[in-house]
Amino acid sequence: MTFDRNARAALADGQLRSALRQATTLFGERRREALATAPDWEGARNRARAIKDETLLHLDRYLEEFSANAERAGARVHWARDAAEACEVIGRIAEQRGARTVVKSKSMTSEEIHLNAALAARGIEPVETDLGEYIVQLAGEAPSHIVAPAIHKTRRQIGALFADKLGIEPSDDVAKLAAAARRALRRRFAEADLGVSGVNFAVAETGTILILENEGNARLTTSLPRTHIALMGIEKVIPRFADLEVFLQLLPRSGTGQVLTAYQSLLTGAKRRPEDEGPAELHIVLLDNGRSGMLAAPVTRQSLACIRCGACLNACPVYRQIGGHAYGSVYPGPIGAVLTPQLFGLGRSSELPYASSLCGACRDVCPVKIDIPALLLHLRAEVVATRAGKPRLLERLAFSAYAAVMARPRLFESVVRLARMLRVMLPLGAWTKWRDLRPLAPRSFREEWRTRLRHEVAR
Amino acid sequence: MIRTADARREILRAIRESLAESAAGGGAAREGPVEPRAAGPGSAVGSTGSADPGAKPRGSTGPAAGASKDVVSSFTERLAAVGAQCTVVRGEAAAAHALADILTDAAARRVVGSDAPLVQRLLSALGDGFVRERLEGLSRDGLFACDAGVTTAQWGIAETGTLVLESAREKNRLLSLVPPIHVALLSSTCLCDSLGDALARMSRASHAITLITGPSRTSDIELTLVVGVHGPQVVHVLLLEEEP
Numbered sequence: 001m002t003f004d005r006n007a008r009a010a011l012a013d014g015q016l017r018s019a020l021r022q023a024t025t026l027f028g029e030r031r032r033e034a035l036a037t038a039p040d041w042e043g044a045r046n047r048a049r050a051i052k053d054e055t056l057l058h059l060d061r062y063l064e065e066f067s068a069n070a071e072r073a074g075a076r077v078h079w080a081r082d083a084a085e086a087c088e089v090i091g092r093i094a095e096q097r098g099a100r101t102v103v104k105s106k107s108m109t110s111e112e113i114h115l116n117a118a119l120a121a122r123g124i125e126p127v128e129t130d131l132g133e134y135i136v137q138l139a140g141e142a143p144s145h146i147v148a149p150a151i152h153k154t155r156r157q158i159g160a161l162f163a164d165k166l167g168i169e170p171s172d173d174v175a176k177l178a179a180a181a182r183r184a185l186r187r188r189f190a191e192a193d194l195g196v197s198g199v200n201f202a203v204a205e206t207g208t209i210l211i212l213e214n215e216g217n218a219r220l221t222t223s224l225p226r227t228h229i230a231l232m233g234i235e236k237v238i239p240r241f242a243d244l245e246v247f248l249q250l251l252p253r254s255g256t257g258q259v260l261t262a263y264q265s266l267l268t269g270a271k272r273r274p275e276d277e278g279p280a281e282l283h284i285v286l287l288d289n290g291r292s293g294m295l296a297a298p299v300t301r302q303s304l305a306c307i308r309c310g311a312c313l314n315a316c317p318v319y320r321q322i323g324g325h326a327y328g329s330v331y332p333g334p335i336g337a338v339l340t341p342q343l344f345g346l347g348r349s350s351e352l353p354y355a356s357s358l359c360g361a362c363r364d365v366c367p368v369k370i371d372i373p374a375l376l377l378h379l380r381a382e383v384v385a386t387r388a389g390k391p392r393l394l395e396r397l398a399f400s401a402y403a404a405v406m407a408r409p410r411l412f413e414s415v416v417r418l419a420r421m422l423r424v425m426l427p428l429g430a431w432t433k434w435r436d437l438r439p440l441a442p443r444s445f446r447e448e449w450r451t452r453l454r455h456e457v458a459r
Numbered sequence: 460m461i462r463t464a465d466a467r468r469e470i471l472r473a474i475r476e477s478l479a480e481s482a483a484g485g486g487a488a489r490e491g492p493v494e495p496r497a498a499g500p501g502s503a504v505g506s507t508g509s510a511d512p513g514a515k516p517r518g519s520t521g522p523a524a525g526a527s528k529d530v531v532s533s534f535t536e537r538l539a540a541v542g543a544q545c546t547v548v549r550g551e552a553a554a555a556h557a558l559a560d561i562l563t564d565a566a567a568r569r570v571v572g573s574d575a576p577l578v579q580r581l582l583s584a585l586g587d588g589f590v591r592e593r594l595e596g597l598s599r600d601g602l603f604a605c606d607a608g609v610t611t612a613q614w615g616i617a618e619t620g621t622l623v624l625e626s627a628r629e630k631n632r633l634l635s636l637v638p639p640i641h642v643a644l645l646s647s648t649c650l651c652d653s654l655g656d657a658l659a660r661m662s663r664a665s666h667a668i669t670l671i672t673g674p675s676r677t678s679d680i681e682l683t684l685v686v687g688v689h690g691p692q693v694v695h696v697l698l699l700e701e702e703p
Contacts (some may be wrong), residue, residue, distance in 0.1 A: 132679035216690025
């Protein structure tokens with residue numbers, strides 16, 4: 001019952017809810033304004049989805065093509081079946097290079113594999129450099145939003161945190177807080193031997209990886225240290241360099257409501273000559289961690305089209321009330337509710353497919369048209385079929401009885417008549433606790449129909 | 460070492476098995492191999508079979524269409540919208556003057572320029588009152604102490620107000636990022652209409668291509684905009700029109 005408990009706690013937290021309300025509303029408004037500047041939004045969504053579908057149907061070949069082209073350009077490509085393997089690969093590279101600190105730019109995939117804990121266990125200090133991630137790391141918390149990790153915190157809380165951890169004057173001036181983080185992180189960048197980043201898109205045709213950001217910390221992470229490790233899920237690959245256009249139209253507008261984020265770094269291999277700028281080594285880690293299994297059916301396969309924009313979080317009436325931490329997963333919100341059970345198993349997240357009213361707002365805003373409600377229903381069916389959830393004997397009995405009655409018109413009518421006569425309302429417990437059950441009409445539609453039809457015929 | 464060869468083989472096998480299972484289950488059929496597309500300039504994004512009759516055809520992909528008034532004005536408008544400055548100059552002498560003015564106005568003393576000949580010429584024309592650092596041999600701390608970095612940009616994108624910097628052309632990665640002020644020299648003949656246009660023209664020989672749209676920014680605290688968080692607070696484009 002973790003989700004249920006977390007959600008209740010979140011609902012009782014007034015400060016959290018007001019921070020969430022402000023942030024998700026603002027995100028929604030900015031997104032709508034940015035959409036207005038797109039020449040053909042629906043067309044772009046369709047093209048992007050078609051590109052993703054094509055890629056996923058031939059993912060093996062596109063990965064091989066990407067890997068070959070990246071290595072030809074001087075990158076080393078590593079393959080990792082699961083989180084432990086990915087952490088092992090990255091940890092070993094860091095150890096072999098004698099790295100003591102690792103600067104990191106924002107990467108949800110690195111959160112997914114809990115890379116920071118794995119590095120710390122080897123005595124290597126990971127330093128998050130995205131402002132939001134840095135705040136969350138200083139606070140010893142986890143990100144609560146895919147795009148804005150510290151969305152759950154107010155400026156006052158962050159001011160107090162910086163005063164405590166960085167020794168600055170307490171302040172709730174956002175510019176001062178950002179400047180304090182810049183100063184503190186410049187020192188870390190100056191001494192870092194290794195940078196770890198995520199990847200937004202990987203181009204098979206050229207072996208290029210693309211990283212989007214606004215702050216410049218990803219550029220510092222990928223150009224100052226001698227070694228750069230880029231971690232990506234295997235679903236990040238797209239076929240052609242020219243395909244970047246449509247994704248660059250969709251992702252910033254959906255994510256932050258920008259026409260384009262401040263920076264895109266397109267990196268193809270390591271530097272060519274010693275006198276060039278940039279890292280001498282580029283390692284790319286391709287992570288499966290449950291993704292290949294999602295290819296087995298079209299309904300689950302579409303989860304891999306996700307470009308991690310976070311628009312579904314801002315649109316979701318559930319997320320807007322409870323925030324990201326309640327989901328108990330690195331991937332929160334509607335997309336998290338479908339990714340988490342598929343990546344980590346239904347066993348520990350059997351409640352998540354139910355953490356939705358199925359209103360469909362997530363599907364409407366999704367830039368790659370993932371049918372999240374359909375996925376939620378699919379996963380609910382799986383929870384029932386595998387009995388991953390808590391045993392619900394009464395519920396199962398009720399649904400079998402319901403099925404039996406609904407399939408037999410005569411039986412249905414007598415049940416309704418009986419219920420009306422006895423004026424009973426079924427005790428539906430949890431169902432009616434949050435929903436109104438309307439009283440039965442004095443006469444049913446079918447009865448009414450029959451009487452009127454008789455009159456018609458008599459006339 | 461991790462047997463990454465094993466991991467590779469197993470991941471690819473798992474992918475193939477899942478896709479075969481999907482195809483057997485009546486999922487989308489997996490037809491013959493996809494021809495590796497020659498995605499050269501002008502290959503449309505919509506070429507994946509997604510029906511999109513309304514797709515806009517790409518703009519011209521020949522040599523940059525050049526400095527039509529429209530492209531220049533939409534580029535400068537977009538620059539302003541994303542919080543970048545722009546000065547349009549005609550000829551190198553005017554550019555040198557403008558550069559000195561920009562640096563003086565921003566109270567920049569320590570200036571470091573890229574190895575591009577144009578940048579070197581403009582910097583050597585700067586009067587006294589500036590400390591000119593050389594990128595070669597500059598330590599990280601030395602670089603962090605610079606007030607302004609001067610580079611060229613290879614392309615500009617009118618639709619978005621974006622600068623495109625290619626690593627194959629000059630050492631521009633750190634100079635356009637670390638100092639609080641970045642001045643970028645761009646020829647107006649290198650303006651592209653759209654992002655798609657620019658993608659088609661970019662040099663694939665560069666191991667790093669950087670797209671820059673305005674100054675560094677963050678909204679991570681209460682979605683309040685702060686400019687100049689890890690990168691420059693000021694991005695100033697010196698747009699050079701050809702001398703008549």
